[in-house]
Amino acid sequence: SQKIEQNSEALNIQEGKTATLTCNYTNYSPAYLQWYRQDPGRGPVFLLLIRENEKEKRKERLKVTFDTTLKQSLFHITASQPADSATYLCALSISGGYNKLIFGAGTRLAVHP
Amino acid sequence: DGGITQSPKYLFRKEGQNVTLSCEQNLNHDAMYWYRQDPGQGLRLIYYSQIVNDFQKGDIAEGYSVSREKKESFPLTVTSAQKNPTAFYLCASTLDRGSTYEQYFGPGTRLTVT
Numbered sequence: 001s002q003k004i005e006q007n008s009e010a011l012n013i014q015e016g017k018t019a020t021l022t023c024n025y026t027n028y029s030p031a032y033l034q035w036y037r038q039d040p041g042r043g044p045v046f047l048l049l050i051r052e053n054e055k056e057k058r059k060e061r062l063k064v065t066f067d068t069t070l071k072q073s074l075f076h077i078t079a080s081q082p083a084d085s086a087t088y089l090c091a092l093s094i095s096g097g098y099n100k101l102i103f104g105a106g107t108r109l110a111v112h113p
Numbered sequence: 114d115g116g117i118t119q120s121p122k123y124l125f126r127k128e129g130q131n132v133t134l135s136c137e138q139n140l141n142h143d144a145m146y147w148y149r150q151d152p153g154q155g156l157r158l159i160y161y162s163q164i165v166n167d168f169q170k171g172d173i174a175e176g177y178s179v180s181r182e183k184k185e186s187f188p189l190t191v192t193s194a195q196k197n198p199t200a201f202y203l204c205a206s207t208l209d210r211g212s213t214y215e216q217y218f219g220p221g222t223r224l225t226v227t
Contacts, residue, residue, distance in 0.1 A: 004155065034215060043117075043203050043218030044156075089155070101216060103148075103155035 002027040004104040006090060012110045013080055021075040021107045023090035028102070030092035033066055033073050038087045038106065047088075048075075080111045116140065117219035119204050124224045126198075134189045134222045136204035143209045145187040146216065149173065150201040159202075162187055163209075191224065198226045 005024045013019050023033070032051040036044035050057040050066045050073070057064045063076040077084050087108045091101040117138045126132045138145065144163045148156040158171030162181040176195025181187050187206075191198045201223050205216040 008153065041201075041221070041223070043205075043221050044216075045218070046215035049215060091156075100158065100161075101156075103157075105153055105155045 002102075004028075004090065004092060004102060006088075006104040007107045008105065010108040010110055012112065015081060015111055015113050017080055019077040019080045019084065019109055019111070021088050021090075021109065023073040023075070023104055025071050025092060028071075028092050028094065029068075030094060032093045033064075034091045034093065034101065035062075035064055035073075035075050036089040036091060038089055040087075044089055077109075080109075082111045082113055085109055085111050117204055117206060117217055119202075119219035119222050122220065122222060124222055126224070126226050128226055129193045130226075131190055131192050132198075132224065132226075134191065134202055134204075134224070136187045136189065136219060137185055138187075138204075138206045138217075138219075139185060140206055140208075140217060141184070142206035142217070143184070144207045145181070146205040146207075147171075147177070147179065147187070147189045148203045148205065150203060150221075156203060159189065191226075198224060200224060 003026045034049045035047045038044040048064045050064045061078045065074045087106040089106040091103045094100050120135045146161045147159040150156050157173050159177050160179040162168035168179050168181050178190045203221045204219040207214040207216050
């Protein structure tokens with residue numbers, strides 16, 4: 001069956017450290033992958049998109065890698081801050097004639113001062 | 114400011130009643146989507162619309178209905194046929210149906226049915 005897995009347990013890290021979140025998938029061949037941030041009780045906000053032919057993408061303190069052989073994406077936040085505390089969702093783009101995204105359940109990140 | 118608005122933020126209904134959730138966008142986006150989010154699960158697609166007067170079922174359309182009479186508006190009706198309607202509902206839009214565009218989400222409506 002097709003699955004997207006993100007760590008269900010919360011990730012707790014100390015301020016200033018690098019947070020690394022994992023997104024694994026099976027039985028999909030996504031054209032690209034997106035990461036979103038979601039704060040409690042609010043809608044997700046787009047962060048980064050990486051295509052299947054890209055190994056790495058950066059935006060300020062954020063970095064995403066995409067390994068189509070391992071079927072895995074890693075999402076890094078360097079020099080993390082308490083304001084980075086949120087749930088982070090990965091989403092796979094599945095081709096099919098429209099912009100369909102398959103979302104993972106998300107990983108909650110807590111950055112402690 | 115451009116964006117997506119959803120109303121109300123919280124909605125309470127009795128079992129057996131239909132309820133309509135509002136979604137409006139002023140981004141001039143062609144495509145709009147409705148998702149449902151339950152604790153511990155990813156967002157699941159209910160319905161989507163790529164153009165006015167056209168919409169398609171998503172993965173969990175049973176018990177839901179939509180309309181797209183205007184580009185800006187994509188209301189979702191949760192009918193009494195939906196077995197487990199209590200959830201957080203999210204509306205989203207993209208510039209067009211092309212696959213390279215990120216989705217913009219509204220603030221969500223939390224529906225509680227008792």
